[in-house]
Amino acid sequence: MKAGLGVSALAALAGLALGQNAITENSGNFTLTADGMSYLFHVDQASGDLFSDHFGGPSTDFTPPAQIYQGGWSDGLTNVRREFPDVGRSDFRLPAIHIQHADGNTVSAFAYQSHEILQGKPSLPGLPATYGEDADVSTVQVTLYDNYSDVTAVLSYSVFPKYNAVARSFQLHNNGSDEIVIERAYSFSADLPNLDLEMIELQGDWAAEMNRVKRKVQYGETGFRSTEGYSSHIHNPFFALVSPTTTETTGEAWGFNLVYTGSFAATAERFSHGFIRVLLGLNPLHSSLHLAPGDTFTSPEAVAVYSSEGLGGMSRSFHNLYKNHLSRGVQTKQTRPILLNSWEGLGFDYNESSLVTLAGEAEALGIELFVNDDGWFGTEYPRDNDTMGLGDWTPNPAKFPDGLGPYVNDVNNYTVLNSTSKLQFGLWMEPEMVNPNSTLYHEHPDWVLHSGQHVRTLTRNQLVLNLALPEVQEFVLSTVHRILDSANIQYIKWDNNRGIHEMPSPATDHAYILGLYRIIDNLTTTYPDVLWEGCASGGGRFDAGLLHYWPQSWASDDTDASNRLTIQLGTSLAYPPSAMGCHVSAVPNGITNRNISITYRAHVAEMCGSFGFELNPSELSAEESAAIPSIMAEAHKVNPIVITGDFYRLALPDETNWPAAQFISNDTNTAAVFAFQQKATVKPAAPPLRLQGLDPQARYWNSVDNVTYSGATYANAGINLPWATADYQSMLVWLYKQ
Numbered sequence: 001m002k003a004g005l006g007v008s009a010l011a012a013l014a015g016l017a018l019g020q021n022a023i024t025e026n027s028g029n030f031t032l033t034a035d036g037m038s039y040l041f042h043v044d045q046a047s048g049d050l051f052s053d054h055f056g057g058p059s060t061d062f063t064p065p066a067q068i069y070q071g072g073w074s075d076g077l078t079n080v081r082r083e084f085p086d087v088g089r090s091d092f093r094l095p096a097i098h099i100q101h102a103d104g105n106t107v108s109a110f111a112y113q114s115h116e117i118l119q120g121k122p123s124l125p126g127l128p129a130t131y132g133e134d135a136d137v138s139t140v141q142v143t144l145y146d147n148y149s150d151v152t153a154v155l156s157y158s159v160f161p162k163y164n165a166v167a168r169s170f171q172l173h174n175n176g177s178d179e180i181v182i183e184r185a186y187s188f189s190a191d192l193p194n195l196d197l198e199m200i201e202l203q204g205d206w207a208a209e210m211n212r213v214k215r216k217v218q219y220g221e222t223g224f225r226s227t228e229g230y231s232s233h234i235h236n237p238f239f240a241l242v243s244p245t246t247t248e249t250t251g252e253a254w255g256f257n258l259v260y261t262g263s264f265a266a267t268a269e270r271f272s273h274g275f276i277r278v279l280l281g282l283n284p285l286h287s288s289l290h291l292a293p294g295d296t297f298t299s300p301e302a303v304a305v306y307s308s309e310g311l312g313g314m315s316r317s318f319h320n321l322y323k324n325h326l327s328r329g330v331q332t333k334q335t336r337p338i339l340l341n342s343w344e345g346l347g348f349d350y351n352e353s354s355l356v357t358l359a360g361e362a363e364a365l366g367i368e369l370f371v372n373d374d375g376w377f378g379t380e381y382p383r384d385n386d387t388m389g390l391g392d393w394t395p396n397p398a399k400f401p402d403g404l405g406p407y408v409n410d411v412n413n414y415t416v417l418n419s420t421s422k423l424q425f426g427l428w429m430e431p432e433m434v435n436p437n438s439t440l441y442h443e444h445p446d447w448v449l450h451s452g453q454h455v456r457t458l459t460r461n462q463l464v465l466n467l468a469l470p471e472v473q474e475f476v477l478s479t480v481h482r483i484l485d486s487a488n489i490q491y492i493k494w495d496n497n498r499g500i501h502e503m504p505s506p507a508t509d510h511a512y513i514l515g516l517y518r519i520i521d522n523l524t525t526t527y528p529d530v531l532w533e534g535c536a537s538g539g540g541r542f543d544a545g546l547l548h549y550w551p552q553s554w555a556s557d558d559t560d561a562s563n564r565l566t567i568q569l570g571t572s573l574a575y576p577p578s579a580m581g582c583h584v585s586a587v588p589n590g591i592t593n594r595n596i597s598i599t600y601r602a603h604v605a606e607m608c609g610s611f612g613f614e615l616n617p618s619e620l621s622a623e624e625s626a627a628i629p630s631i632m633a634e635a636h637k638v639n640p641i642v643i644t645g646d647f648y649r650l651a652l653p654d655e656t657n658w659p660a661a662q663f664i665s666n667d668t669n670t671a672a673v674f675a676f677q678q679k680a681t682v683k684p685a686a687p688p689l690r691l692q693g694l695d696p697q698a699r700y701w702n703s704v705d706n707v708t709y710s711g712a713t714y715a716n717a718g719i720n721l722p723w724a725t726a727d728y729q730s731m732l733v734w735l736y737k738q
């Protein structure tokens with residue numbers, strides 16, 4: 001490497017800016033090159049297996065593997081680093097692919113057959129995936145063949161040079177004359193060398209999502225999984241591996257994220273030699289996928305990102321990759337309307353007239369989108385509480401005597417404060433669910449997920465429709481089409497409020513998720529101008545799979561601003577703030593009973609792409625009402641940089657009394673810094689707030705001190721914010737390049 005030439009400069013010289021030569025192959029050696037990352041593997045000439053060589057910072061050569069004593073019980077393929085480990089052939093570690101053949105044996109022997117390098121990236125049939133033009137991404141497809149069982153595996157690696165990211169998936173084709181059963185299918189698998197690593201995952205529960213937990217990658221398995229049928233509140237399909245010294249801004253971090261909404265499993269397995277096998281894919285408990293002769297299985301996609309700039313660098317790679325090459329809705333890069341949602345303000349207790357009144361109050365605040373949450377449907381089983389009505393998607397005539405059309409027109413008749421625009425209308429739906437107390441269930445008891453005569457376990461008094469069934473898919477599609485065509489609906493909140501318990505077979509979960517993707521692919525393409533927001537009792541399905549179709553998702557049912565800060569900053573480890581839905585709710589908070597000022601609540605919620613309110617405006621205090629106009633102005637002003645800017649976590653609420661986060665515009669001319677003080681303190685003083693990502697040479701004016709400092713000063717000396725001696729204080733500081 002020429003001294004003094006940076007990695008990006010080298011990449012540009014090599015033509016990577018044009019997407020050329022990001023993938024090369026030489027005598028079975030494959031090199032995937034990104035601006036600051038290399039991914040290397042090769043074909044082992046003896047076995048035909050694919051061996052892992054390197055995934056990390058830039059590396060241009062294939063070097064000899066680690067020396068391992070050969071002998072004893074662990075030898076052969078157990079002692080090497082592999083890309084697509086199968087069962088048998090001397091490897092004692094977990095396989096990425098585990099197939100049961102017709103005669104009952106589970107051995108496979110996938111060996112290299114051919115490969116093809118292409119510019120761009122083919123889509124995955126029926127599955128969400130990253131996408132890009134020829135200049136953005138290059139792909140290599142490596143075909144492996146198991147000659148004993150007549151099964152082909154095509155491994156696909158797509159490198160996005162700008163984001164130091166590799167997207168992986170594989171296809172399995174059954175060429176034989178008997179059915180095979182896929183017991184385990186990991187989308188990402190690679191063996192890292194004997195490195196001292198820690199795993200960070202996002203763990204939680206309902207109203208307590210996305211807490212960072214860290215543990216050492218020890219011998220044996222370090223991992224987690226969801227068996228809830230969905231990506232889940234409990235564990236998110238994301239993890240990072242980091243060096244023990246890695247921080248937010250420095251050190252190595254590898255991020256792994258499954259672009260999938262169903263049950264999953266994530267594992268880092270350290271074997272006796274210390275190598276770490278990284279596996280991410282379908283949960284084997286929800287696999288057993290039957291593949292008939294001639295059929296092809298396509299695995300979901302997994303995205304792996306490498307950062308030499310700590311966790312912050314890793315997150316920004318995910319954020320920008322997902323904003324530019326995953327989330328496909330037109331609204332992804334647009335500012336979002338400020339909304340008011342009826343749920344926390346009114347619950348189920350409303351009718352057309354009280355809703356129109358609420359919409360009027362919303363309009364007086366400057367709200368642009370009025371969202372009618374749960375409770376609007378059901379005739380024989382009216383949805384006046386959560387025990388009935390799901391599945392009967394007809395407006396409740398007692399609440400809406402003339403249906404949705406005239407009511408929505410009344411809402412649309414309001415003109416947004418200080419604007420000529422009309423108030424938009426949005427609607428809540430939970431199309432995947434049914435209450436036993438519903439006409440739908442009485443007519444189609446066989447449409448719900450169940451296992452023979454076993455009890456159909458209820459959660460929140462409801463059951464899950466089996467979206468694997470074509471007739472159920474058609475029901476959901478025609479229902480949502482009918483509702484959207486019945487009134488001027490510009491937003492849908494698609495909720496999902498329970499996990500999957502009993503299923504006809506373990507494979508049903510994957511078939512269900514494919515059914516869900518088929519439905520929402522149809523709906524988002526038929527209604528591209530509708531703003532879709534995902535929700536699953538809060539963040540139960542905050543995943544990259546749904547982000548492909550829907551530009552935003554409700555982050556948590558916990559709207560307490562203190563807890564929300566942890567949840568939102570945790571979510572930002574993998575997902576962009578622009579994809580989060582966050583609302584200001586009433587105090588004391590309905591879950592935590594905590595009282596926090598409206599300014600702090602608003603600042604926490606303004607850090608998300610979709611900002612709004614979830615309260616009854618008539619119950620605001622005089623002080624809160626007085627604050628609303630400046631909050632609305634601020635929310636409008638900050639939303640563009642939240643949507644398009646780069647995000648930096650400056651300090652975390654669980655590590656300091658003064659958490660902070662920063663957005664910076666792509667041209668580095670403007671920054672918006674959200675700073676918080678959680679508790680009043682006598683001593684110590686708050687540490688200086690050191691900013692990131694600014695141009696060090698440029699001078700920036702800041703709105704707190706009303707002076708200019710250099711970018712270097714902000715980064716190294718930092719600024720001291722004038723905190724009052726009081727709990728829950730917050731500021732939004734603006735910086736402008738001079």
Ligand code: DGJ
Nearest residue numbers: 343373374535537538557
């Ligand atoms: C759960 C969601 O997370 C809430 O925001 C609300 O929509 C309720 N469901 C309605 O039942």
